Amino acid sequence: MPDQSAPFDGAGTAPGGISLERALFDGGLMAAAFDADGRMLMQTPALADRLGGALAAQPAALAMDSSCLRRATPRLDEERNPAGVFLVQRLPSLRGGTALVYRVYLEVTSRSRAEDDVLVSRELFRSILDIADDAVVSIDERQHIILFNQGAERIFGYRATEVLGQPLDMLLPRLAQARHQDHVAGFRASPVHARPMGERGGIFGRRKDGSVFPAEASISRVMVCGTVTFTAILRDVTRAREAEEAIRALNADLEHRALQLENANRELEAFSYSVSHDLRQPLRSIDGFSQVLIEDHASQLDQTARDALGRIRAASQRMSQLIDDILDLSRLTRGDLHRGPVDLSDMARAVVADLARGQPGRAAVTTVDIEPGLRDEADPHLVRVVLANLLGNAWKYTGRKDRAHIAFAAEEGEDGRRIYVVRDDGAGFDMAYADKLFGAFQRLHGVAEFPGNGVGLATVQRIIHKHGGEVWAVGQPDCGATVRFTLH
Amino acid sequence: MTLKPILLVEDNPDDEELTLRALRKNNIQNEVVIARDGPQALEHLFGADGAVGVGPAVVLLDLKLPKLDGIEVLRRIRADHRTRLTPVVILTSSREEQDLIAGYELGANSYIRKPVDFVQFSEAVRHLGLYWLIINEPPPV
Structure with missing residues (x-):
C-alpha cells in the first residue's frame, strides 16, 4: 500500500484511471472527496461512521485546512477529535473537474490510548476466559474465589455470582478439602510459579449437585498488587477416564481372546499331531491283516470273500487319504502367510x-x-x-x-x-x-x-x-x- | 559271518507283527530285537548295566512311544559315543513337519512314513533292508 499520508501533487489523474469510488473506498480509511467548490462528493463509510454528517453539513470546512476541520467538526467524545487532514489524491471527478481526496486522522490523547489498551486487554482476557472449555478459577490468599469463568460455570454447575467471594472448599469433595488446602499452602511456599496438580493420583472436583468428577488441573501463583492469588485451570476428565476405562477393558478382552485363540491353535496343533500319528495306525492294521488273509488263506476264500477284503483295503486306503487331506487343510490355516x-x-x-x-x-x-x-x-x-x-x-x-x-x-x-x-x-x-x-x-x-x-x-x-x-x-x-x- | 540284529522300536503290536511279516516276506534274515518303549530301546543299546551289547545294523524307530518318545531316544543315541554312528531310520505314521525337522536335526539317517497300504509298506521295508543291510557300508565299529 502506498504511503497515502504523503500529499499527492501529481498531474491530477489517477494512475491507470482508477475510479474515484475505488480510490476512496479502498482500505476502509477515513477519507472524503470534495469538488473544487468545496462540496463533498463522497466520504468513506469509516469517516461517515466517525463524524456522521458533520462534514457534509459544513461546507465551510472545505478549505480543508486541518485546523478548520477541527473547528468544523463536532467533538466526538471527550478524547477524540479529528487531528489532521491531508490531501492525498487529485482525481478526475465523475462530474467533471477535479476531485480532491482528503484523508482524515483522529487525534488520540495518550490517556485515552492507555485506557484503550486496558480496555482491549481486558476484553481480550475476558473473551479468552469465556471461550475456554476449561474451568478457570482464581482464589485469593484466604482461598476465596475471585474469578470463575464460563467454563467453570459449565463444569461445576454454579453461576459465577453464586461462588464469587465464597471459600474454595465448595468446589471440592469433602474428603479432599483438607488435602487441597495443604496442597495450596505447599505450592505457596514452593519456588515454582506453575505446576500440574495431582501428580500423585487423580484430583477431583465437586459440582453444585454434589456429584464428584475426576479432573486434571494445573495451578499457578500470581502476585497482584502485593497479594498472592492462585489460579487453577481445570478440566473435567470424566469422559476421558471413561474412554480410558473402555480401552482398558477392550484391551483386556482382546488379550483374553488372543490367549483363547492361541490355546485353540495349540489344541488344534496337538489334535492334528495326534490325528497324524494315531488315526492312521488302525487303518494300517485293517489293510495289513486283510492282506494277510488274502496272501495266507487264499485257498479258504471264495471270490465273494476276496472281493470283500479288497473293498476293506480300498476303504482303509481311501480313509488314509482323507486323513492326509484334512491334515493338509488344517496345516494351511495354521501356517503363516509369506507374501x-x-x-x-x-x-x-x-x-x-x-x-x-x-x-x-x-x-x-x-x-x-x-x-x-x-x-x-x-x-x-x-x-x-x-x-x-x-x-x-x-x-x-x-x-x-x-x-x-x-x-x-x-x-x-x-x-x-x-x-x-x-x-x-x-x-x-x-x-x-x-x-x-x-x-x-x-x-x-x-x-x-x-x-x-x-x-x-x-x-x-x-x-x-x-x-x-x-x-x-x-x-x-x-x-x-x-x-x-x-x-x- | 553273523548278521547284526535289527532293533525295532515299536509299541503297537499290530505294527510290530506287520513289520516282522514284511521283513520275513523280503527274506531279511537278521535277528529282530524288539523294544516296546523308549527305555527298553535304550536298554537294548546300552545294556541295563551300561555294558554294550552287539550294536544293531540299523534301528527302526517309531516316534510315538510310551515313556520316552522316539525323538528323545534318537537324541540319546546320538549323544553317546558308542551309538552316535549307528544308522537310525525313523519309521512312523506322521509326516508332521515338526517330526521331520526334529528327526533330521538330531541326525536320523532316514525318515520313512509307514504307508497304510500293506503292499506299499512291504515294498518300503524291502527297500529299507536292501539299502541299510546290503548296499550301505556300515560305519566302522
Missing part, C-alpha cells in the same frame, strides 16, 4: 503342463488360454496350490468332452481390485448348490463320474481368505464353470 512377488501366468502355465504330463491319454482336445504377465504380491506356495486346484478342476471337469477350452485371465472389479478368473466349458454345476461348493468334503458329482474328495475348493477358499481376498463361482450344468478370486 512375495508371484507371476501367476507363469505358474498357471507350469500347472497346466503338469496336468498334461500327468494324463497323457486325455481324450479331450484342450485349448488353454493364459493371459500373460499377471504379477501380484502373494504367498507363492499357497497361490500355486490355488491354481493347481482351480486349473485341476477345470481340467478334470472338461475331461469328458471332445474339445475343451480353459482360460486363466484377470479383469478389473468395480472397486479397482484385480479379479482373477479361471473359466472352463466343462461339466459345470447347478447354481442351486453354489453355497456347497467351497465346503470341505462337499461334492456335486459322484466319485464314479468325476473322482475327488471335496477338499480342493475348500482349500482354495482358505488360502484366498488367508490373503484377505474373496472367491466365488458361477456355473451351469454342462456349460462350464467360472471361478473368480482376489488376492487382497
